[in-house]
Every structure is written in C-alpha cells, then in structure tokens.
Amino acid sequence: MSILKIAIQKSGRLNEDSIQILKDSGISIDNGNDQLKATATNFPLEVYFLRNSDIPQYLIDGVVDAAIVGDNLLVEKGRNIQVVEKLGFSKCKVSVAVPKNFNYNSITDLNGLQIATSYPKTVSAYFKARQVEIDIHQISGSVEIAPNIGLSDAIVDIVSSGSTLFKNNLKEVEVILKSEAVLAVSPLISDESNQILDKLLFRIQSVLRARKSKYILMNVPNEKIQEISKILPVLKSPTIMPLAEENWSSLHSVIEEEKFWEVIDQLKAAGAEGILVCPIEKIVL
Incomplete structure (x- = not known):
C-alpha cells in the first residue's frame, strides 16, 4: 500500500502549528518525544521530523514527498519545488x-x-x-x-x-x-503518492476555509430579510428559519471573519438583532 511521506520541522515555530493542522484535518499522529518518524494511525501518511534547513534538500532528492515548510526557506534553498497551498500560519x-x-x-x-x-x-x-x-x-x-x-x-x-x-x-x-508556512511537493513524487496528497490537500483546504470563516446567526424582521441578505457576503444564500414570534425569522450564514466588523454596523442598522458569531470546524465545498 502506498504511503505519503511528509516532512515537518523537528522543533521551533513551525512544529506545533504543522502538527495541529494535520490533526485538524482528522489525521491522528502518535509522535513521542524525540521521534524522527511517526506513522498516522488513520491515514496513509508518514511524518518525518527534520531540521528545518534540511527539508528543501529532502524534497529535491525525493526522500520525502511533501513538506510543511516556510516559504522563505524555499526561496533560499528550493529549486523545482512546487507550492500547492499557503497555510496561513508562521507568518x-x-x-x-x-x-x-x-x-x-x-x-x-x-x-x-x-x-x-x-x-x-x-x-x-x-x-x-x-x-x-x-x-x-x-x-x-x-x-x-x-x-x-x-x-x-x-x-x-x-x-x-x-x-x-x-x-x-x-x-x-x-x-x-x-x-508563511506552505505545503510544498517534491518534483519526484510518484503518481500513487500524489493521489494521497490530493486527499490530504482537500482536507487541509477545508480546515483553512473554516479558520477564515465564522458562522453567523441573527434575528431579522421578515420585511428586512432581502435587504440584510444583500449585505452578507455568503457562500451561496443564507438559511432562513421562522421564529415563534410572528413576522420574525432567524437568518444563518457564513461570513469571512475579517469582513465581519465591516458589515456589523450595516446589519444592525438594517434591523438585525441578537447577532451570534460561532467558530466553524470544517467547510467542505
């Protein structure tokens, strides 16, 4: 059975965040102290814990298939190494x-x-x-x-x-x-490992979307639903649920966290009340 070999920093600022994004992607890794290699228990993935400066050469030589590494290190030492996703941490x-x-x-x-x-x-x-x-x-x-x-x-x-x-x-x-941290791929990755990488990338992208977004709920007068829906930047359209109070509805949507404070005053001015903002674990498109 094919397995994807991925390198992450052995210690330092990238290590914890790299492990966390794998865990948030549903991958269980049993990595004890001072381990140089760990195998995921529920995904065909093998994690190599390497010295940061060595990771680009491991990618170039095909010793590992992919890596979570700082983009700055690839600029300095990487060649023919493709970046498939920016990860948004360790900026x-x-x-x-x-x-x-x-x-x-x-x-x-x-x-x-x-x-x-x-x-x-x-x-x-x-x-x-x-x-x-x-x-x-x-x-x-x-x-x-x-x-x-x-x-x-x-x-x-x-x-x-x-x-x-x-x-x-x-x-x-x-x-x-x-x-920032990026997911980089070896130019020598096999077709079988690349298929596993696609599955990993799908999971990671779902986690990244969720990290950038919030689930928003608010009570809205029915006559204001259309106006408020136009204010909200949403994936498609908001979910509308009637409330027990006549002529009021609960409007649910997803909003990018950085845009929330831009529109909050508009939402309130348009009649929205009881606005709740909740974290999202995953967004799968």
Whole structure:
C-alpha cells in the first residue's frame, strides 16, 4: 500500500502549528518525544521530523514527498519545488536590519558594507537586483548579535514581532520578502503518492476555509430579510428559519471573519438583532 511521506520541522515555530493542522484535518499522529518518524494511525501518511534547513534538500532528492515548510526557506534553498497551498500560519518577514544609531535613508547606504545572514542566496539576489554591492558574512543562528560583536554592519534575518531586533538595538529598514508556512511537493513524487496528497490537500483546504470563516446567526424582521441578505457576503444564500414570534425569522450564514466588523454596523442598522458569531470546524465545498 502506498504511503505519503511528509516532512515537518523537528522543533521551533513551525512544529506545533504543522502538527495541529494535520490533526485538524482528522489525521491522528502518535509522535513521542524525540521521534524522527511517526506513522498516522488513520491515514496513509508518514511524518518525518527534520531540521528545518534540511527539508528543501529532502524534497529535491525525493526522500520525502511533501513538506510543511516556510516559504522563505524555499526561496533560499528550493529549486523545482512546487507550492500547492499557503497555510496561513508562521507568518514572518525576511528583512534588513541595522543598528538603531545607523543613519539610514535608502538601500544605497549599505553599499560596500558587510551583512550577516543565514540566507546568502536570497540576500545576494536582492542586492544585486538593486545594484548595491555588499559583502555577505554567512552565519547560522543568533544572526542578530553580529553587529554588536563587530561581525557585520547590518543583518538580514527573519522578523516576526520585532522584539528580537529591539533587544539587540537593531531596527528594520527593508523587507526583502514576506513568508508563511506552505505545503510544498517534491518534483519526484510518484503518481500513487500524489493521489494521497490530493486527499490530504482537500482536507487541509477545508480546515483553512473554516479558520477564515465564522458562522453567523441573527434575528431579522421578515420585511428586512432581502435587504440584510444583500449585505452578507455568503457562500451561496443564507438559511432562513421562522421564529415563534410572528413576522420574525432567524437568518444563518457564513461570513469571512475579517469582513465581519465591516458589515456589523450595516446589519444592525438594517434591523438585525441578537447577532451570534460561532467558530466553524470544517467547510467542505
């Protein structure tokens, strides 16, 4: 029987969210402490727990069929690796940062300076495209301390909240790229494994739709149903159920969470009352 081999980060910011999205997709994984490999009990899936920086090469070589990995890592190390879905978590930026006392006006201020980074290819391509010559000092881990100990004039590193930069007296001055976790596929994946991947992708997409949406219920005067229905961005059309109180109905719909606050005042102004917003576990289209 064919089995899909998927890699996720062994530890770090991507690990927990990667495991969670698989679990939310109905996949049970018995992963004990320090396991390098775990098999799902209810889906043809084998999970490899790998060092983050090694994952692109495992995909390229076909050792694993797919991976949940940061998009920034694929930009740096991936080639011929297809991204089939953006997963919406572990969002970050790969940014240029300089000491707070650096008088920065534009990227040309970095011309001829030394930049420490774990992303030499990404950095080289970015500065070359802007015709700025730099000296790259490649290091791994604790990149942000490089200017403080005289290893570099600036850095390029992952920025999430910016707290690490602040603690090291650095400021962000350029964003090279924005990144998030993605589901990536090996160019050597077999047809059998690709069929399993399609089933996994279907599940993941159902989870992602639900994470972005909310189930909304409200009491509406019957004469306002049409007006309120036009306000709501819905999958197709709202569900209408009569209430015990005459000339009133309960209107049910699905709304994108980010759009809710845009329309809430309109709903209330149009006569909606008792508005409830509930989480959704899955949306299957």
